[in-house]
Amino acid sequence: MHQKLKIVVLAKQVPDTRNVGKNAMKEDGTVNRAALPAIFNPEDMNALEQALRIKEQHPDATVELLTMGPERAAEIIREGLFRGADGGVLLTDKKFAGADTLATSYPLAQAIKQMKPNIVIAGRQAIDGDTAQVGPQVAEKLNWPQVTYAEEIVGLAGDKITIKRRLEHGVELVCAPLPLVITVHGSAAPCRPRHAKRLLANKRAHITQWGVAQVGGDESQYGLSGSPTRVKKIENIVFQAKEAKRINASEAEINELMRELITNHTLG
Amino acid sequence: MANFYTDNGDLAYQFRHPLMQKIVQLKEQGFTDKEKFDYAPHDVEDALDSYEKVMEIIGDICANTIAPNAEEADHEGPTLHDGRVAYARATAENHRLLTQAGLYGISLPRQYGGLNFSMVAAVMASEIVSRADAGFSNIWGLQDCAETIREYASEEVKDEFLPRINKGDTCSMDLTEPDAGSDLQAVMLKATYDEARGLWLLNGVKRFITNGDAQIKLVLARSEEGTTDGRGLSYFVHDRAWGGVRVRRIENKLGIRSSPTCELTFTNAPAKLIGERRLGLIKYTMSLMNGARLGVGAQSVGLSEAAYREALKYANERIQFGKPIIQFPAVYEMLATIKAKLQASRALLYETARFVDLSKEQKQYHRLADCYTPLLKLMAGEYANQNAYDSLQIHGGSGFMKEYPIERIYRDARIATIYEGTSQLQVIAAIKGVTTGLFLSQIKAYEARPVPAEHEHLKEILHQMSNEYEQTVNLLQNAPSEQLDLHARRLVEMAGHLIMSHLLLYDAQQDKSFALSAEYFTFRAQSWNREHACFIHHFKPNYYQNVSLQNQTSSD
Numbered sequence: 001m002h003q004k005l006k007i008v009v010l011a012k013q014v015p016d017t018r019n020v021g022k023n024a025m026k027e028d029g030t031v032n033r034a035a036l037p038a039i040f041n042p043e044d045m046n047a048l049e050q051a052l053r054i055k056e057q058h059p060d061a062t063v064e065l066l067t068m069g070p071e072r073a074a075e076i077i078r079e080g081l082f083r084g085a086d087g088g089v090l091l092t093d094k095k096f097a098g099a100d101t102l103a104t105s106y107p108l109a110q111a112i113k114q115m116k117p118n119i120v121i122a123g124r125q126a127i128d129g130d131t132a133q134v135g136p137q138v139a140e141k142l143n144w145p146q147v148t149y150a151e152e153i154v155g156l157a158g159d160k161i162t163i164k165r166r167l168e169h170g171v172e173l174v175c176a177p178l179p180l181v182i183t184v185h186g187s188a189a190p191c192r193p194r195h196a197k198r199l200l201a202n203k204r205a206h207i208t209q210w211g212v213a214q215v216g217g218d219e220s221q222y223g224l225s226g227s228p229t230r231v232k233k234i235e236n237i238v239f240q241a242k243e244a245k246r247i248n249a250s251e252a253e254i255n256e257l258m259r260e261l262i263t264n265h266t267l268g
Numbered sequence: 269m270a271n272f273y274t275d276n277g278d279l280a281y282q283f284r285h286p287l288m289q290k291i292v293q294l295k296e297q298g299f300t301d302k303e304k305f306d307y308a309p310h311d312v313e314d315a316l317d318s319y320e321k322v323m324e325i326i327g328d329i330c331a332n333t334i335a336p337n338a339e340e341a342d343h344e345g346p347t348l349h350d351g352r353v354a355y356a357r358a359t360a361e362n363h364r365l366l367t368q369a370g371l372y373g374i375s376l377p378r379q380y381g382g383l384n385f386s387m388v389a390a391v392m393a394s395e396i397v398s399r400a401d402a403g404f405s406n407i408w409g410l411q412d413c414a415e416t417i418r419e420y421a422s423e424e425v426k427d428e429f430l431p432r433i434n435k436g437d438t439c440s441m442d443l444t445e446p447d448a449g450s451d452l453q454a455v456m457l458k459a460t461y462d463e464a465r466g467l468w469l470l471n472g473v474k475r476f477i478t479n480g481d482a483q484i485k486l487v488l489a490r491s492e493e494g495t496t497d498g499r500g501l502s503y504f505v506h507d508r509a510w511g512g513v514r515v516r517r518i519e520n521k522l523g524i525r526s527s528p529t530c531e532l533t534f535t536n537a538p539a540k541l542i543g544e545r546r547l548g549l550i551k552y553t554m555s556l557m558n559g560a561r562l563g564v565g566a567q568s569v570g571l572s573e574a575a576y577r578e579a580l581k582y583a584n585e586r587i588q589f590g591k592p593i594i595q596f597p598a599v600y601e602m603l604a605t606i607k608a609k610l611q612a613s614r615a616l617l618y619e620t621a622r623f624v625d626l627s628k629e630q631k632q633y634h635r636l637a638d639c640y641t642p643l644l645k646l647m648a649g650e651y652a653n654q655n656a657y658d659s660l661q662i663h664g665g666s667g668f669m670k671e672y673p674i675e676r677i678y679r680d681a682r683i684a685t686i687y688e689g690t691s692q693l694q695v696i697a698a699i700k701g702v703t704t705g706l707f708l709s710q711i712k713a714y715e716a717r718p719v720p721a722e723h724e725h726l727k728e729i730l731h732q733m734s735n736e737y738e739q740t741v742n743l744l745q746n747a748p749s750e751q752l753d754l755h756a757r758r759l760v761e762m763a764g765h766l767i768m769s770h771l772l773l774y775d776a777q778q779d780k781s782f783a784l785s786a787e788y789f790t791f792r793a794q795s796w797n798r799e800h801a802c803f804i805h806h807f808k809p810n811y812y813q814n815v816s817l818q819n820q821t822s823s824d
Contacts, residue, residue, distance in 0.1 A: 192365075192369075193325060193328065193329055193368055194325045194328075195368070195370045196307075196325055196370040200308075200318050200321065201306040
């Protein structure tokens with residue numbers, strides 16, 4: 001290893017959509033965040049565990065968290081400290097608010113350039129948006145290779161990392177060079193519990209916060225102005241399909257499916 | 269996210285008790301540890317906050333791993349491989365998570381890797397773990413052996429063994445043998461000093477040893493050749509890595525099946541002496557047993573909590589005759605009784621833990637701890653069984669099947685009145701609280717506490733009960749000792765009912781959620797005590813002549 005190993009874990013504070021009660025949606029169809037507890041996005045927790053396992057194998061490695069959100073999202077960094085991370089940065093600024101995935105990955109990538117890790121690990125997707133876009137977008141913006149759907153980081157030697165990916169029909173072992181962005185699947189090992197002493201030592205820990213000034217870059221790419229996504233309408237969908245249908249990836253069958261979807265107004 | 273600490277407000281309530289200030293100050297000795305350890309508290313408030321935060325970790329692991337694992341752990345159980353024990357997968361996972369969370373050594377000083385928590389906090393951790401899996405709670409609770417090492421062992425032994433607790437090494441207390449159960453004076457396992465090697469060698473058999481394949485073993489052995497009583501016994505520590513101890517078998521038990529109960533053979537097993545020779549039983553084992561009895565008290569309250577929750581859930585879900593069965597008087601009365609006994613035994617648990625915490629400083633608390641500990645073990649153990657019984661009854665036929673957790677809780681509860689001294693032996697230890705007047709003076713001290721008008725009637729009832737108790741004790745003042753032995757349990761229970769009623773009445777002043785249990789328990793206690801008093805007043809010694817020692821040589 002030429003330089004000390006440094007891992008940045010991307011983590012997001014999300015509303016706990018797994019415990020949706022009666023008040024989860026407002027009348028206008030938006031999420032009632034006050035009624036849902038804010039939690040550490042579950043797959044980001046799996047990502048953190050993979051980072052901490054690397055640190056166990058390579059004791060001089062450091063693990064830092066990076067998150068973006070309102071001030072209370074500092075809890076995410078603190079949670080990471082309780083479980084074994086060395087530190088972290090919260091990107092918080094009114095100018096970051098209202099960001100879609102593009103305007104999220106941009107400041108994250110800007111911050112990562114300053115943090116200078118060799119590995120970035122993120123959860124596959126967040127349970128509020130379910131886009132699975134931020135990890136891959138960060139990789140693109142950094143111009144780093146990426147390995148998605150990781151289930152286990154099997155080994156790390158020199159600048160080569162071996163990763164087991166969880167795919168639809170099985171697993172795939174891939175080898176990749178560093179630096180690298182990895183997104184971790186929910187089937188990966190659950191995160192270790194909070195450590196009592198780490199929690200007590202860090203309960204008053206100061207959390208580094210960066211605003212627009214520290215992150216730098218092109219301000220027009222932040223927040224709402226940097227977000228091409230517009231939510232047109234939100235509606236409650238009752239899932240009616242009883243069974244899944246499988247088609248082969250042939251030109252003819254895909255065309256047939258497209259025709260079917262357009263006919264029943266799913267598309268178009 | 270489910271959490272066995274935050275879902276139970278009765279636990280956090282205990283940290284707000286006024287004596288906690290003193291307990292924390294005593295434990296933290298001027299808060300000087302903060303200079304050396306980044307996780308040490310800065311003041312009382314900080315320490316109490318730390319207790320809560322750590323309980324949250326335990327509550328999380330218990331609710332989300334240990335409780336869901338309990339059925340598998342019970343079903344699979346530990347297995348024996350070439351003289352060594354392997355925990356069930358689920359049990360091993362429980363232990364690994366608690367170790368990873370840095371929770372072992374909860375009451376040990378920080379210099380040995382511990383959290384330096386008070387007994388109140390340590391007991392609470394045990395209660396929470398027991399609610400999740402009472403069998404596993406033995407493996408967790410045996411870390412209390414470290415307390416005996418810390419108190420009596422040499423610096424060298426302390427430095428050698430204590431830091432290992434936090435890293436996940438488990439303990440066992442190897443006391444009982446085939447012919448030495450309740451009567452530990454009969455222990456035969458032999459300790460001989462090997463001059464050449466400068467250490468002790470242990471030879472013999474131990475039986476019914478909980479977690480018998482632990483890395484760190486405390487062993488009671490006969491070091492003084494030719495002796496036959498307790499004064500020939502000394503106390504040793506054995507490291508599994510030194511060899512010489514094999515597990516001969518794992519017992520096939522009714523309950524707490526996730527915890528291995530072992531028969532062990534010692535063959536020239538090396539050991540180090542703890543403290544002084546000859547004090548093994550009379551000093552160190554007694555100290556160890558007091559800690560273990562407090563632990564069983566916590567385990568019992570955890571079991572009662574689990575039984576109560578299962579009963580409440582089932583009684584709400586089960587529809588019969590067109591409505592949830594909780595709406596039938598026969599069912600809701602059972603539930604209210606379970607809840608009252610649960611809260612009463614919890615009140616006694618934490619009162620005892622506070623006395624134990626303070627006992628190191630003041631003799632008065634030491635005496636109280638000494639009598640409250642067996643009282644707690646007796647009452648909480650019996651209540652855990654009664655509560656499990658009633659909870660299973662509420663489940664009806666489904667409770668008798670293996671599909672609901674209550675059948676396991678029912679089986680697990682059964683040991684609580686047996687090990688670490690049977691209920692009958694707890695009575696023998698607690699009766700001195702009756703005969704010396706210690707219980708009565710404490711009851712009078714509770715009585716002196718002011719209560720608001722709405723609880724005056726309870727105070728009046730308790731005052732009458734206290735008079736009745738005093739009169740009944742006086743009645744037996746000059747009775748033959750056998751007669752006192754016969755009534756001892758009734759007297760101890762009368763004192764227990766009174767004490768728990770007073771504790772609940774106090775709780776009801778601080779937090780209104782205790783008010784109904786306080787009132788209901790006091791009324792029940794009044795009738796229980798009246799029954800005991802009535803029996804004692806009308807007792808005739810010839811009642812028991814129909815049972816007598818059988819003559820083995822008779823030819824019937």
